[in-house]
Amino acid sequence: MSRKPSINVILSLVLLLLLIVENYANITEAPTPQPQPNKNSNRPPHGTTQGSLKPQECGPRCTGRCSKTAFKKPCMFFCQKCCAKCLCVPAGTYGNKQSCPCYNNWKTKRGGPKCP
16 A cells, blocks of 8 residues: 655645755855945045155156256255155146145245245
8 A cells, every 4th residue: 555645745845845945045145246436536646645655756756746847956856855754745747735734834934835
């Protein structure tokens, strides 16, 4: 005499098997990579914020800063002096000093700007 399993037992086993497979799929599924925000999107260029340069980087930055002036020697002298103290050089050849308060606020004895 053979015993046939009831329909309810078979359905229960199938459902249990489906739950096990679904649970296993959720465990082994790799997480979807999330896009990372661009770390540099709101940052000014390297070397244009106070303290972001190394002393050996002052020469090339000052060369760029003083590239359009007719007074290259004094510009380079004071730019390098300011860069050595502040460790930054504002971007461009003129202005933009707000990015480096030390560079911007260093004044001569007469009250004029010390840094070009």
